[in-house]
Amino acid sequence: MEVDAKRRVQSKAKALGFDHCQVSDGSQPGSRSHYEAWIEKGRHGKMAYLERNREKRCDPSLVVPNLKSVISLSTSYFQPSKRHPSTNSTIPRGVIARYARFRDYHDILAEKLKELTDELTRSVSFDSHSLWYVDTGPILERDMAQRAGIGFVGKHTNLISRRLGNWFFISEILTTIPLPVDSPEKNRCGTCQKCITACPTQAISKPFELDARRCISYLTIELKGSIPLELRPLIGNRIFGCDDCLAVCPWNRFAVEGRIMKPHALSDPTDIDLEAWAQMDQSSFKERFRGTPFFRTKWRGLMRNISVALGNTGTSRNIPTLSRLASNEDAIVSEHATWAIEQIQDRQQN
Ligand code: B12
Ligand code: SF4
Ligand code: SF4
Structure with a gap:
């Protein structure tokens, strides 16, 4: 039965x-x-x-x-x-996690x-x-x-x-229905350490232990407030989640596409124009991203993250847009955009 x-x-x-x-x-x-x-x-x-x-x-x-x-x-x-875009911080384009x-x-x-x-x-x-x-x-x-x-x-x-x-x-x-159980799987990492080495913020504090406070996925999606200053440069151009530890795992050579998610892929390009996204107002954000993972951070979280990415990779061309964000009434958006402008100006001087 x-x-x-x-x-x-x-x-x-x-x-x-x-x-x-x-x-x-x-x-x-x-x-x-x-x-x-x-x-x-x-x-x-x-x-x-x-x-x-x-x-x-x-x-x-x-x-x-x-x-x-x-x-x-x-x-x-x-x-x-x-195509999986580069996280090279010299390109003023944004990267999002694959699940998004x-x-x-x-x-x-x-x-x-x-x-x-x-x-x-x-x-x-x-x-x-x-x-x-x-x-x-x-x-x-x-x-x-x-x-x-x-x-x-x-x-x-x-x-x-x-x-x-x-x-x-x-x-x-x-x-509450008793069903026959399957056998558990056992760890097969062996001596590999690729994910630990690949993490840009050293968030994998030791094998099998993640310090979420340093993880870019946490910082860009779950954290609602200000991103710690010392971690901002390490975020590079990642504006929503992070996949670096996942992407290097050798077991992915077996990855296959599933049937459930395929029809629900977003039509957005994988390379994101940070300047264009930074110009999005709250109502366009809602219209464009309702029903997508981006809704979780709301407009303010996304603008905060884009500001950090522009602070790390942007140029003087991005300063007018960042200045508009810096004068936004939202304190988090304003603070991160101000930080980004300072970063770009510092780079210009050096
Ligand atoms: C909180 C959370 C986060 C936090 C913390 C992540 C973490 N590692 O704990 C943050 C925001 C950082 C996060 C990020 C991501 N997340 Co998340 N997250 C969760 C959530 C809601 C809870 C996880 C949790 O309980 N953490 C507490 C820690 C202690 O538990 P744990 O890491 O799961 O560890 C357990 C086991 O792994 C085991 N364990 C630990 N070490 C060892 C060692 C051995 C040898 C063994 C046998 C077992 C073992 O012990 C732990 C306690 O039971 C789950 C959904 C859920 N309810 O489980 C999704 C979930 C884990 N996330 C998921 C995803 C996809 C992600 C991201 C890839 C998204 C992204 N690209 O940005 C990243 C990956 C980052 C990373 N390296 O883990 C998927 C993972 C799918 C998968 N194949 O594993 C989940 C399961 C959601 C889902 N339903 O699919 N996430
Ligand atoms: S998701 Fe990114 S920041 Fe988080 S542990 Fe993996 S590589 Fe590190
Ligand atoms: S990259 Fe994959 S196989 Fe290698 S240690 Fe990390 S999780 Fe294990």
Whole structure:
């Protein structure tokens, strides 16, 4: 009966376009102590939500009482044909993380997960309770996915699949239905250290430990306030997220394009004209970026990041636009644009 339910869910997941669909039990994460030490050290920066639901993150049965199984799913966002722009800081163009070259994955996967959860409920005859998540709940998704055998946690802390490399999202269904479990995956980094060396801010403080406070993904997306001055030059021309540690991982030679994200690729060029983007007002921002990952930072966050990138790579041609931003009523935008103008002027003098 449960075997049959698992088979039906896996076959439905495949039909919906998920790349993997595997199961683990609902026990507590083996990496609980790692997560707790990470929080104690303050590595999460200002992401207070990671601390708030601490108990739940360490015990998924507090999220779904009587939890029996966790179905983990992967969704590739690899794009084989796209040019990946340079992060060379002499080019006044912006770089965004690859996941942001699509409409917001939370919305896209939510639809699929709803359908899959319905299939699961339909495939068993007793009362059950199932909840789906995609980056949306107090659970340690990578730990669960490793236990389900989807992939292994690499030294850069992301999950790597032997079939997909590291360009994929994780989502899951937590359910009271007992399902047969899959074997966990084991770490396959060996002696490699490429991701640690590639990180521009030394945010990977040691293998398997990220100091989010130094990570460009955190600084440009999650942090709402001012970016620390000493880290701004290291951000280069990255205006939304960062992929450097992911891009060097040798396991990506196996990366394949997935079916779910492909139709949702944004038409924007991968090389971003920073001057043009800096001229975007709030209403054009809303019109252009609604339903995309950029909405998370809002206009002010994007302008803050563009100012930093222009401060690092811009020229005197960008000063009129930066001056307009410097006189904006938003204190964060104004402060970063003022900093950028000073950086450009310093470069001109030297
Ligand atoms: C907070 C968060 C961030 C923070 C902090 C990242 C971090 N490493 O913790 C910031 C903003 C920096 C971030 C950045 C990114 N993120 Co993020 N993020 C999350 C989120 C919401 C929570 C992660 C968390 O709980 N961190 C706490 C730490 C302690 O947990 P952890 O790193 O997951 O580690 C666990 C395991 O790895 C395990 N573990 C750790 N070390 C070891 C060692 C061994 C040997 C073993 C076996 C296990 C193990 O222990 C930990 C605790 O259980 C998850 C979604 C979720 N709910 O899980 C997405 C998530 C991790 N992010 C994701 C993505 C795509 C990214 C970016 C690539 C986006 C980008 N390009 O800018 C970057 C990657 C940066 C990086 N090198 O990690 C994906 C990762 C998919 C994947 N294949 O791994 C997730 C799962 C979202 C999703 N649903 O797809 N993110
Ligand atoms: S995402 Fe960028 S800044 Fe963050 S750990 Fe990876 S390489 Fe470093
Ligand atoms: S780059 Fe090397 S060390 Fe880093 S995650 Fe990939 S295999 Fe592991």
